[in-house]
Amino acid sequence: MDLKQLNAFIAVAELRSFSAAATKIGLSQPSLSRLLKQLETDMGVMLIDRYHRPLHLTEAGTFFYDKISTILTEMDTVVGMTQRLSAPSSALNIGFVPSILYGLLPEIIATLKQSNPEIDVNLKDISSYQQIEALKSGDIDIGFGRFAHQDPWIQQILLRHERYVVALPKAHPLANVREQRLIDLANNRLILYHQTHLPVSTVPETVPETVSSTGTHKTLGQNKKNTSHHQVSATEQVKEPLLYLFAQYGISPFMTTTVSDLQVALGLVAAGEGITLVPASLKTVRTEQISYQRLIHENVTSPIYLHTLKDFVHPNIPDLLRATYHVYEQRGITYRRQKFESQR
Numbered sequence: 001m002d003l004k005q006l007n008a009f010i011a012v013a014e015l016r017s018f019s020a021a022a023t024k025i026g027l028s029q030p031s032l033s034r035l036l037k038q039l040e041t042d043m044g045v046m047l048i049d050r051y052h053r054p055l056h057l058t059e060a061g062t063f064f065y066d067k068i069s070t071i072l073t074e075m076d077t078v079v080g081m082t083q084r085l086s087a088p089s090s091a092l093n094i095g096f097v098p099s100i101l102y103g104l105l106p107e108i109i110a111t112l113k114q115s116n117p118e119i120d121v122n123l124k125d126i127s128s129y130q131q132i133e134a135l136k137s138g139d140i141d142i143g144f145g146r147f148a149h150q151d152p153w154i155q156q157i158l159l160r161h162e163r164y165v166v167a168l169p170k171a172h173p174l175a176n177v178r179e180q181r182l183i184d185l186a187n188n189r190l191i192l193y194h195q196t197h198l199p200v201s202t203v204p205e206t207v208p209e210t211v212s213s214t215g216t217h218k219t220l221g222q223n224k225k226n227t228s229h230h231q232v233s234a235t236e237q238v239k240e241p242l243l244y245l246f247a248q249y250g251i252s253p254f255m256t257t258t259v260s261d262l263q264v265a266l267g268l269v270a271a272g273e274g275i276t277l278v279p280a281s282l283k284t285v286r287t288e289q290i291s292y293q294r295l296i297h298e299n300v301t302s303p304i305y306l307h308t309l310k311d312f313v314h315p316n317i318p319d320l321l322r323a324t325y326h327v328y329e330q331r332g333i334t335y336r337r338q339k340f341e342s343q344r
């Protein structure tokens with residue numbers, strides 16, 4: 001069994017056509033068929049059902065495709081990592097989710113540059129899940145995000161938990177109330193903005209029974225551009241990050257509006273269209289129209305994670321972690337110091 005045979009098999013499995021697969025991998029159709037026949041003979045297993053159209057895999061072929069495509073993807077990752085190890089890029093490529101940029105990231109980069117004046121940093125706005133693929137492909141060396149990831153290639157450092165604050169329009173009756181409770185906010189339209197939802201494993205097996213402050217859910221009338229209004233379903237309540245925070249207290253907000261990102265959500269709050277919860281580092285945004293208030297609940301927080309490859313190759317990655325801790329110490333922020341696996 002060799003790589004050529006495996007690539008031929010993957011192409012046929014994905015394209016369901018001998019001629020399309022032959023074109024894709026740059027072979028004649030007879031050569032492709034020979035490779036596949038040889039693979040099946042070597043394994044002593046029929047992988048492709050050639051007697052029915054459209055062409056499809058046998059049960060054994062489907063099993064083999066699932067497993068071997070994962071292995072070949074991993075092999076590409078290893079080849080890419082090895083190439084980067086022998087010729088590391090001088091620039092440090094950092095992926096971040098937008099809510100991180102409003103907080104300490106600029107200060108952390110400035111601290112890193114002070115101790116490493118020659119360093120070249122590229123910042124890339126990438127969603128939490130895409131950061132994992134970007135780390136494996138070498139597009140970024142390090143990623144800052146707000147969601148945990150379990151991946152055999154990735155190491156994760158929990159930097160800290162940042163408290164959420166409530167963002168209310170300045171004219172809102174609760175705008176000047178300090179130390180707010182979620183139950184008192186449940187009667188408002190909550191603006192949701194997360195693109196990434198909690199992984200299914202985070203969701204409790206049984207959905208907690210929820211109560212709304214009015215006992216009913218309302219759907220709003222007309223949709224606005226870039227927004228969608230809908231009745232809240234039980235599953236969404238626990239997978240959507242903000243609804244999950246409310247659901248932890250058995251609360252279901254009165255109504256919700258979903259928008260494309262954090263900036264749009266704060267724009268709607270500023271326009272008096274509803275309220276939202278944002279990490280505390282956002283509380284300098286649009287302060288003329290928005291009042292930010294603390295929540296009494298200590299566990300209503302958003303974690304900040306650093307992700308990198310387990311076998312990270314860029315020499316400045318530990319410097320970036322040191323710069324982060326330095327900024328935390330200067331600002332008196334509570335955190336638990338951790339080390340990369342390779343430094344333990």
Ligand code: BEZ
Pocket residue numbers: 100103104105108144159160281304324
């Ligand atoms: C923070 O706010 O804790 C943070 C922001 C960006 C990078 C690392 C940490």
